Amino acid sequence: MSLITFCIRLALAAYVVALVALYFMQDRMLLPASPDVAGSLVGHHAAYDVERWQADGEYAGYLVTPAAAPRGTFLVFHGNAETAENKLPVAGIFVRDGYRVVVVEYPGQGNREGKRTMLAALAASREALVAARAQWPGPLYLVGESLGAGMAAQAIAGNEKSVAGVALITPWDSLASVASTKYPIFPVRWMLHDPFDSVAALARYDGPLVVIGAQQDTLIPIVHAQRLAGTHPGAHLMLLPDANHEDWFGAMNNAHWQQVLRWMQAD
Structure with missing residues (x-):
């Protein structure tokens, strides 16, 4: 066997090993272990109360309730490497506007x-939407960040008439699209357990859609948010010029949030 033949076979073997590893490890890559949860959010806070929320009899996240009678309900879906505990500041935005907020937790994350x-995580997201719709009357809105934007979009599919508005923050157009850019030498579109295609999931949804993109995002580049907004008639695209994937929340001021609520028809 020549040296060239040996090197080719070695390279092919390494490629196959990498293919197998990517296929079987994709859940660990997309949903890394969440950080340890310190303490509990449950209790009275300055302008709202927080309690554990259950769906189908098991802990499924947190319920954040304003002092006055709620105007409706927001479901918040967090990103990967996070837990429901991280999203209280986001929940506070909508509670201050008079809404109850459910911060959804995924199985194996945080305290779930x-x-x-x-x-x-997808099954839990869909179950959360159905459970919230059954538990409370009034308008129901979805907000998802990063991976949570993908979960929110998928939860809408088949439940379009249940959702009054949706905001997707630093989203992908499809997970397959992002993965194929990150790993161009692998056939990732064929390897994913699910393509998590947000464009397809929202195809039958005709309610208000807000897409918020961070222009300095290197994890999910802004082009994916632009594609998602561009494929949905009537979508509103908000671009944060100096924000990246991790600090988008700090780039949002009160005027931004009021515009988001107006576009969602939740103001």
Whole structure:
């Protein structure tokens, strides 16, 4: 065997090993272990109360309730490497406008038991929407960040008439699109357990859609948010010129949030 043949076979073997690893490790890559949860959010805060929320009899996140009778309900879906505990500041935006907020937790994340997989997170997201719709009357809005934007979009599919408005923050157009850019030498579109195609998931949804993109985002580049907004008639695109994937919240001021609520028809 020549040296060239040996090197080719070695390279092919390494490629196959990498393919197998990517296929079987994708849940760990997309849903890394969340940070340890310190303490509990449950209790009375300055302008709202926080309690554990249950869906189908098990802990599924937090319920944040304003002092006055709520005008409706927001569901908030967090990103990966986060927990429901991280999203209280986001919940506070909508509570201050008079809404109750459910911060959804995924199985195996934070304080929720279960297997930490993308498909389990997807099932939990859909169950949260159905449970919230059954539990409370009035308008129901969805807000998702990063991976949570993908979960929110997928939860809408088949439940379009249940959702009054949606905001997707630093989203992908599809997970397959982002992954194929990150790993161009691999056939990732064929390897993903689910393409998590947000464009397709929102195809039958005709309610208000707000897409918020961070122009300095290197994890999910801004082009994916632009594509998502561009494929949906009537979508509103808000661009944060100096924000990246991690600090978008700090780039949002009160005027930004009021514009988002107007576009969602929740002002």
